[in-house]
Amino acid sequence: xxxxxxxxxxxxxxxxxxxxxxxxxxYSFTSYWIGWVRQMPGKGLEWMGIIYPGDSDTRYSPSFxxxxxxxxxxxxxxxxxxxxxxxxSDTAMYYCARLLSFGPFDYWGQGTLVTVSx
Amino acid sequence: SYVLTQPPSxxxxxxxxxxxxxxxxxxxxKSVHWYQQKPGQAPVLVVYDDSDRPSGIPERFSxxxxxxxxxxxxxxxxxxDEADYYCQVWxxxxxxxxxxxxxxxxxx
Numbered sequence: 001x002x003x004x005x006x007x008x009x010x011x012x013x014x015x016x017x018x019x020x021x022x023x024x025x026x027y028s029f030t031s032y033w034i035g036w037v038r039q040m041p042g043k044g045l046e047w048m049g050i051i052y053p054g055d056s057d058t059r060y061s062p063s064f065x066x067x068x069x070x071x072x073x074x075x076x077x078x079x080x081x082x083x084x085x086x087x088x089s090d091t092a093m094y095y096c097a098r099l100l101s102f103g104p105f106d107y108w109g110q111g112t113l114v115t116v117s118x
Numbered sequence: 119s120y121v122l123t124q125p126p127s128x129x130x131x132x133x134x135x136x137x138x139x140x141x142x143x144x145x146x147x148k149s150v151h152w153y154q155q156k157p158g159q160a161p162v163l164v165v166y167d168d169s170d171r172p173s174g175i176p177e178r179f180s181x182x183x184x185x186x187x188x189x190x191x192x193x194x195x196x197x198x199d200e201a202d203y204y205c206q207v208w209x210x211x212x213x214x215x216x217x218x219x220x221x222x223x224x225x226x
Contacts, residue, residue, distance in 0.1 A: 035215065037161075044220040045153075045161065045204050061214060062119070095160055099215075102208050104151035104166040111160050 002026040004034075004096050004109035011115045012086050019082035020112045022096030029077035030054040033099035036070060036081045039111075040092045050099060051079055086116045120209040122218035129224045136192040138221045140205030143186060148207045150188040152181060155220075156201045164203075165190060192223070200225045 007021040022034065035050040049060040053072040060070070072079040079096055094112050097105035123141040130136040140150060150168050153161040163172050165181040168188065178193045192199055205218040 037217075044202075045155075045206075045217040047215040047217060050215070059213060097161075100166070103149055104163050104206065105153075105161075106163050106166070106172065108160040108162070 002098065002107045004098060004107055006094075006096060006109040006112045009113040009115070011117070014088055014116055014118055015085050016116075017082070017084050018086055018114065019080050020094060020114065022079045022081075022109050024077045024079070024098070027098075030074050033102075034072065034079040035097050035099050035105055036068075036079075037095045037097060037105070038064075038092045039095065045095075048081070048094075053077075053079060086114075088116050088118075090114060091116045119212060119214065120207070120216050122205055122207065122216055124203075124205060124218040124221045126219070127222045127224065129226055130192075130195050131226045132195055132197060134195055136195050136199070136223055138190045138192075138203050138205075138223065140188040140190070140218050141186055142188075142207065145186055145188050145207065146184045148183075148209070150181065150183050151206045152179075152190045153204045153206065154199075154201045155204065161204065195223075195225055197225050199223060 003025045005023045030053050033050045036048040038046045048064045049070045051058045051070045053074045069082045096109040098107040100106040152165040154164045155161040164179045168183040169181040180191045202220045204220045
């Protein structure tokens with residue numbers, strides 16, 4: 001069974017750094033792209049970027065380029081999303097999802113809620 | 119950048135047919151995917167490649183795509199279909215993935 005399990009909810013202060021994770025299981029982790037999607041409170045889905053764990057090839061949405069870093073450790077089948085300096089506007093639910101051959105995101109993680117507040 | 123436009127809301131009576139549209143420039147030339155998201159839950163893929171259904175998705179969910187509009191059709195709507203629905207494409211010209219703004223389906 002394909003599963004993506006994300007790390008737990010985080011509460012941070014503005015200016016702090018953060019790295020959240022997404023662990024894949026039940027499939028060949030290095031053979032599928034993993035994407036990250038943001039959902040701000042009460043809003044829609046926004047594509048942030050994707051990574052191919054096999055070679056760490058990474059693509060970013062222009063809206064998130066330079067704001068976050070996507071990485072992966074294929075030895076432990078885990079993808080990451082990180083911030084070096086959080087802002088209150090980063091408060092959102094973040095989902096990872098497996099990309100099926102440049103088509104749909106067919107499996108999703110349960111989401112990680114990030115709250116940034118002073 | 120490529121833009122997908124969805125109506126904010128659609129309402130339908132139980133047992134009737136709901137149609138949710140997704141507009142985009144020449145969207146008929148792209149593969150469109152649809153997701154269902156219920157409150158407090160992660161999105162679930164319900165239709166991919168315009169009209170295919172993942173295993174476990176009822177046949178009541180179908181899709182079509184032509185010209186500048188893609189449509190998700192939900193037949194014999196049930197109370198449990200009440201959710202937000204999002205369309206999505208891969209824009210090959212920019213190598214970006216794009217979501218529509220989402221449509222809230224209300225079952226009356």
